[in-house]
Amino acid sequence: MAMVEHLPSVEAPDAIWEAIEAELRAPRPTRAPPVRSWRLAVAATALVALAGFATWRLAHPPGTWEVRRLEGSPAVGARSISGVGQVGIGEWIETDSGSRAMITIGKIGSVEVAPHTRLRVLATRPGEHRLALARGEIRATISAPPRLFFVDTPSGTAVDLGCEYALNTDEDGFGLLRVTKGWVSFQWNGLESLVPAGASCPTRPQIGPGLPYFDDAAGPMKEALARFGLEKVERRALDVILAESRVRDTLTLWHLLFRVDRSERARVYDRIAALTPIPVGVSREKALALDPETMTHWREELAWTW
């Protein structure tokens, strides 16, 4: 220590102070502690996820359904679909003679669009999925509680009750509903036809749903059904329907009760009674008066024979 006290003092060169001041001004690189690195990783992952969601959302805007090209060049509005596109409320989907498409109906099913078809999306809400079929044919496969999927046509609305079906119509409203699984209610202006699997129902403009019939019904009966309501004398068609009907055709006969006047209604009632026992709780008087509770009960019992 005594030797240090006797060392001479020397002035530091200016360059040293300049170097020190420069070092003090420069930003100091710091090493982040481990916990801050983890937060950064999480934030980065979240950002990537958000970016991915945003990209998906741009491709699938809310309130739209996916449309997939199956064949040819189906169109959504003015734009052709080459792979997968989106269709929103109010937009038209159209196929030409060489095109087919598949529409994913929200989370409840799908609709295959046949060639020469034009349809429009009317609603895409969780509680209401609705299309309007202007012309052509669609095949719907729906897996959902009943009354969530509807298809409007010029002659009525098909209400899904849990099913698969094909529905075609021309621009005038003439068409056919054919059910392959479950059952469908076809409604127009207070008129309703219940169509179970294995049955079909014609649709007509200004008349709505026709009489449903099983596809394996006798030929003469189906021919008579096609004429029913179009001839001046409907009695001949009714005679054939009653004569050719089987137990299973009580599907048709029950609906027929609502489409004839009282004098003919008694004939229809008697034919049903001849084919299958009238259930307890169904009286002839109330049935002929089309008492709603009676008719509903009768239909529920007849359904066990369809």
Place this chain on the structure above:
Amino acid sequence: MWQVGLVTSAVATMALGQAFTFTIGSPVAAQDSRSKLAAFVFRIEGCAEPASAHVDGTAEGLVQGARTSVALKLMPMSKPGVYAVYPSWPAGGDWVVNLNGMCAGARAGALIPIGPGGFIRASSKFFPRPATAPEIDTALHTLSQGRHP
């Protein structure tokens, strides 16, 4: 009071007087959207308390000449005493659904052949007891030979 008891007994007797049996139908008969994909539905009849009845079933099959059996899960529908039978047996071969039921000591059985178009109502058979093995074999043989309406 005795009149009430008499009426109650009469009602119970009527319910039990009708033989305990099954009625089969296509899925629409269940009036339950869950039956949409069922092979068929059935309801029990002649049972005073349908909710207390016990039912079970198997799918009896003849696949490439070999007998096989698959236990079925019968799905209760919204209406008491109504069940759906789903096609849970393998594709291929010939199949007959064998139903068994018990209600207050009464027994019921049914054999329902399954064809390409679904259950074959006209060939279905109903018994006041479980179907026997020979009856099941006969139903399968008839189905495999194509001898049904």
